[in-house]
Amino acid sequence: MSKKITMQLDQLTCPSCLTKIEGAVKQQPGVSNVKVLFNAGKVKADFDDSQTSADQLSDVVTKLGYEVKKVRVKDNE
Amino acid sequence: MKFQLWIEKHTTQLTAVSAILIVLGYASKYLLNAPLVYTITLAAASIVAGVPIFLHAYQALRVKVISIELLVTIAVIGAFIIGEYNESAIVTFLFLFGNFLEQKTFAKTRQSIKSLTEMAPTSAELVHDDGTIEEVDVDDLDVGDVVQVKTGGSIPVDGEIVDGQGYADEAAVTGESRAVTKNAGDKVFSGTLLSDGYVKIKATKVGDDTTFAKIIELVEDAQDTKSHAEKFIDRFAKYYTPAVLVIALIVGLVSRDFKLAITVLVLGCPGALVIGAPVSNVAGIGNGAKRGILVKGGSSMDTFSKVDTFVFDKTGTLTTGKTALADSKVYGSDANEALQLTAAVEALSDHPLGRALTQAADDAHLDYKALAIENSSTIKGQGITATVAGHTVCAGNHRLLEAHDIQLSAEQAETLSQFQATGSSIVIVAIDAKVAAIYAIADTIREGLKDELAELKKAGAKHLVMLTGDNAQTANYVADQLGIDEVHADLLPQDKVTFVKQFEDEGRTVAFVGDGINDSPSLATADIGIAMGSGTDVAIETSDIVLMQSSFAALDHAYKLAKKTVLNTRENIFISIAVVAFLLLGLIAGFIYMASGMFVHEASILVVIFNAMRLINYGKHDDKKISENVANLTAVNSAK
Numbered sequence: 066m067s068k069k070i071t072m073q074l075d076q077l078t079c080p081s082c083l084t085k086i087e088g089a090v091k092q093q094p095g096v097s098n099v100k101v102l103f104n105a106g107k108v109k110a111d112f113d114d115s116q117t118s119a120d121q122l123s124d125v126v127t128k129l130g131y132e133v134k135k136v137r138v139k140d141n142e
Numbered sequence: 143m144k145f146q147l148w149i150e151k152h153t154t155q156l157t158a159v160s161a162i163l164i165v166l167g168y169a170s171k172y173l174l175n176a177p178l179v180y181t182i183t184l185a186a187a188s189i190v191a192g193v194p195i196f197l198h199a200y201q202a203l204r205v206k207v208i209s210i211e212l213l214v215t216i217a218v219i220g221a222f223i224i225g226e227y228n229e230s231a232i233v234t235f236l237f238l239f240g241n242f243l244e245q246k247t248f249a250k251t252r253q254s255i256k257s258l259t260e261m262a263p264t265s266a267e268l269v270h271d272d273g274t275i276e277e278v279d280v281d282d283l284d285v286g287d288v289v290q291v292k293t294g295g296s297i298p299v300d301g302e303i304v305d306g307q308g309y310a311d312e313a314a315v316t317g318e319s320r321a322v323t324k325n326a327g328d329k330v331f332s333g334t335l336l337s338d339g340y341v342k343i344k345a346t347k348v349g350d351d352t353t354f355a356k357i358i359e360l361v362e363d364a365q366d367t368k369s370h371a372e373k374f375i376d377r378f379a380k381y382y383t384p385a386v387l388v389i390a391l392i393v394g395l396v397s398r399d400f401k402l403a404i405t406v407l408v409l410g411c412p413g414a415l416v417i418g419a420p421v422s423n424v425a426g427i428g429n430g431a432k433r434g435i436l437v438k439g440g441s442s443m444d445t446f447s448k449v450d451t452f453v454f455d456k457t458g459t460l461t462t463g464k465t466a467l468a469d470s471k472v473y474g475s476d477a478n479e480a481l482q483l484t485a486a487v488e489a490l491s492d493h494p495l496g497r498a499l500t501q502a503a504d505d506a507h508l509d510y511k512a513l514a515i516e517n518s519s520t521i522k523g524q525g526i527t528a529t530v531a532g533h534t535v536c537a538g539n540h541r542l543l544e545a546h547d548i549q550l551s552a553e554q555a556e557t558l559s560q561f562q563a564t565g566s567s568i569v570i571v572a573i574d575a576k577v578a579a580i581y582a583i584a585d586t587i588r589e590g591l592k593d594e595l596a597e598l599k600k601a602g603a604k605h606l607v608m609l610t611g612d613n614a615q616t617a618n619y620v621a622d623q624l625g626i627d628e629v630h631a632d633l634l635p636q637d638k639v640t641f642v643k644q645f646e647d648e649g650r651t652v653a654f655v656g657d658g659i660n661d662s663p664s665l666a667t668a669d670i671g672i673a674m675g676s677g678t679d680v681a682i683e684t685s686d687i688v689l690m691q692s693s694f695a696a697l698d699h700a701y702k703l704a705k706k707t708v709l710n711t712r713e714n715i716f717i718s719i720a721v722v723a724f725l726l727l728g729l730i731a732g733f734i735y736m737a738s739g740m741f742v743h744e745a746s747i748l749v750v751i752f753n754a755m756r757l758i759n760y761g762k763h764d765d766k767k768i769s770e771n772v773a774n775l776t777a778v779n780s781a782k
Contacts, residue, residue, distance in 0.1 A: 076249060082198075088205035104252055104424050105362035129201055130146045137281070139350070 066140065070119050072108040072126060073135040077101075082131070089125050093117050111141060146197060153194045157238040163187035164231050184227040191234035192218055208384045213407045216387075217736065220404035232737035233408060240744030244417070247751040251425040251758060252365075258431055259358050261333050266298035267291070269342060283348045291336045291343065300332050300347035300354075308339015333357075357690075360438065360682070361431045365424050367439025371711055372419045379416050386410030402729075409725045409739040414746040418714030421750060425757035426707030434690030435700045442686040446670045446704040448651045452603050453642060453664070455656035456610035456620060459674055459692075461585040463657070465494050467502040468566055469582040471557045478508060480579040484571045485510040486530045487537045490518050495567055496526075498583045499537075521545070525569070536572040548572050554580065565616025584616070592624050594694035601702050605650070609638045609664075638664045655697065657681075672697065699761055710757055714750040721746040 077083060083101045086108060091099045095116030100109045108126060112119075123133040149156070167183035170176045195211050195218070202209035214237055221230035249256075268278045269288045280298045283289065288304060291297050297310065309321035312334045321337055324330055330343055333354030349355065386407065394403030423440040430437050437443055457463050472480050485503035488496035489510065503510050518528035524545060525538015536546055540558075543550070550558065550570075557580055561568055566582035595606060607628040610617050617631035630641060638654075642664050645652045654661070654668035657675050662684050665671030671685035675692035682688050689696045725742060728734030734742070 076245070076252070084207050085202050085205050085209075088207065092205075100366075102362055102366045103420070104365040107362065127147075130150050130197065132147065132150070 066114050068112055068114050068119075069139045069141050070108075070110050070112060070122055071137045071139075072123055072133050074106045074108065074126065074131050074133060076106045077103055077131075085129060086126060086131065089129055090122060093122060093125060096122070149194050149197060153238060154242060156190050156194060157235065157242055160187040160191035160231065160235045160238070163190065164235060167228075167231070181227055184231040185222070187231040188218060188222065188227060188234050191231070191238050195234060195237060208387065210383060210411045210413070213383065213386060213411055216390075217404040217407040220400065220407075221736065224400055226401070226736075229736045233740045236737070236740045236744050240740075240747060243744075243748055244751065247748065247755065248421065251421055251428065251751065251754055253428070253758070258361065261296065261335075262354060262358065263296040263298040263333070267295075281349060283345055285345050285348055287345045287348075289343050289345065290341070292340050293336060293338050296335050297330050297332055297343065299343060299345035300352040301330060301343040301345040303328050303330060303341045304344045306339065306341040308341050309337045311335045311337045356682070357436065360436055360688075361427065364427050364437060364439045364442075367441060369419065369423060369440030369444045369711070371444070371715065372423070372440055375415060375419055375715075379412050382412055383410075405729065405734075405736050405739065408736045409722075409729060409734065409743075411740075411743055413743040414718035414721055414750045415715070417747055418718050418750040418754075419711045421754040422707055422711040422714055422757065425754040426703055426710070429757055429760055430700060430703055433696060433699060435696055435703070436688040436690065437700065437704070438686050438688075442670065443704050443707050445651065446653065446687065446701065447708040449653040449670055449701070450602070450604040451607060451645050451650040451652045452598065452605070453607045453609060453638075453645065453652055453654045453668065454626075455638070455654075455661050455664070456608055456612055456617065457585060458657040459655055460591060460608065460620060460624065461587050463585060465498045465567075465583055466586045467498050467581060468564070468584040468586060469561060470579060471554075471561075472579045473554065473577055475573060475578050477579075478506065480571060480573065481506060482508040482510045482513070483530050483533060483535050483573060484537050484569070484579065484581070486513045486515060487518070487526050487528050487535050488569075490515070490528065491520060491526055495569055495583050499569065499581060533573050534575065537569055539568065540570065543570055543572060543577070546572065546575065548575055548577060550577060563615070563619070565613065565619045585612075587620060587623055588692075588694065591694055594698055595624055595626070597698045598694075598701060601698065602705065603701070607641070607645070609633055609641055611635075635661060635663060639667050642667045657692070672700075703757075703760060706760055707757060710754060714753055717746060717750055717753070 083103050087099050087101045090096060090108060090110055093112070095113035096110050098111045101107070102109070110122065112122065119136055119138045123136050126133050163183045164187050167180045167187065170183065171180035192215070196215050199209055199211035199215040203212060214233065218230045218234055221227070221233070263280055265277055266280050266283055266289045268276045268283065269290050270276065275290065283299060289298055293308070303324055303326050305326060307323070307325045310324050310330055311321055312331060324339070324341065330341070331354060332352035347353070350359070389410065390403045390406040393406050394400060397403070419440070423443060426443060427437050437446070454460050470477075481499070481503050485500045485508065488499045500510070513531045516529045518526065520526050521538070521542065524542035525536065527534070527536045527542070529535070536542055536548070554577055558568060558570070561580060561582040564582065564584065566584040569581040569583060570577060571579045571581070599606070605628065606626045608617065608621050608626045609630050611633050612631060614631040617629050621629040638661060642652055642654055646669065652668045653670040653672055654664045655672045655674060656665055657673070662681055665673060665681060666684040670687060672687045672689065673681040673685035674689045674697070687700060689700065721742060725734055725739055729739070
């Protein structure tokens, strides 16, 4: 099933972090529409929960060195 | 992984440690004359400050991005190899310290949005069916749940009051800070503050679906929606950074000067250029958001600043959309008495003209409801007659008068045609078979609008156009009153779209301003669609700029703000390019090296951020009150 994840990070300061996070999340299986909001410090993406999970995605971001403060998952209509 | 997180969290401390080591190093060289200690401390400083930079460079490389950190990393390793420990120490320290200052100042430019999001409540008091109360996270609320809110609390859901009453401050959704009375059955919005009272609310929208959540999402997205300049710079930076690497390599190979090559790496950092444009937009959009002006991103800001033609919808935009008593002339009797008798008669009908008159009587605090009424009769297409407190009162149009054989004097006929020329609807009142008053009723023009439109012209608008479905007479009158340049009346919604397109074809940049109720097509067609008043969801989606309050003062501010923001962006781009040129010249002339180059870079980044910060307070003395109120709200919220 398709779901939408929103991860709240600490504030981002370098525009290159953005490319980094976007690239890494995009490479995960079943993930589409990755959007990193630089100023709001949020990562939004659609994902297929049969291929990956919210925990896995937040793990990817954490591994890049960014603390994930809050994760919200919503079902896509 | 732990190591990396630890580094991220302690970068500030690492920066401080490296600063201390640098000071110690120089002290030991010049005061103690101990060159070995100097070398060791500076090498240590380079490593301490270098680790976070190396880490970032490595992570970026793993996702195939050549980052600024990579340039710095290579330069620092190069400096190490040739034993220039002082250069490497100062470069790494300045890079980290610069980042630290950027973070602090950047946070300031984001503050306006942050203060908005901080108004969003995080917990709610859920009332269970058995009356018990439980404190829950707002995310756990469902539609249909009942929550309670006490004085000073913020409302956690969009919903309807089922019990209790109070005053709500709706600044968060309307930008207008004033207490609105809320009783059972009234709608309330998430993020607004219950300044007084106690209410129970049944949720109709929760979480991300609430109006407030949508506003926040819109503003957050807006800040990251890039302007053309930004998109260009992003693309540029993507090739620029690798290009610097290549150039440094070529310089190194050609000149056989290793130090020159690594200096080029440091000087080539795009620094201020990548941050200059976004920071202006963030500050500008934040400034608007604080005043209930939602600009959907940098490109909207850009286009809006270029607008030369404003097209307005009349009803509900230039006018209030509510009919009201616009003018009156009273003959013989006392004005209040005439209005009182008229209102008594009009209270019998539901006609919009009648309501305008009873409203006028209410406003004048006239008690007409207690008057005794007999023999009332409504004549369709003419008006009403009745006997009120012993007087025979006829209120209606000229046909009603003719039917009762009442003649207008020459003077009265003159007044009548004057009133008609304004496009108003007319009610003539005869008391005891004599004309007592003529009332002109019209959709009233917004107060102070003429000055606000003049202000818009002063700010750079060339052409003001009004499009309306109303008749030509009314339209022309309103246009004359307001100093509108061009008027088209009797239009259907699709005709409005045609006009907007026509203006665009003539090469103008068009902003369409409407209330969004039936003009969404025009909002979408215009270069910039501006929805006024909180409007409908559709209007918010199709428009480029949303004014949460129906105010032309807000429109003036938004227009000037867009121009200021774009100017600010240009200034920042100019500063960044000038810095790069200066560094290049300095390098050729031989007075710039790695450390000094890094210093100039970091300084220029701070300069562009400070320049953008001027936007945050732009127009502050105009509306000190609004922002103070918002600030107060925030303070109350964060205190909890």
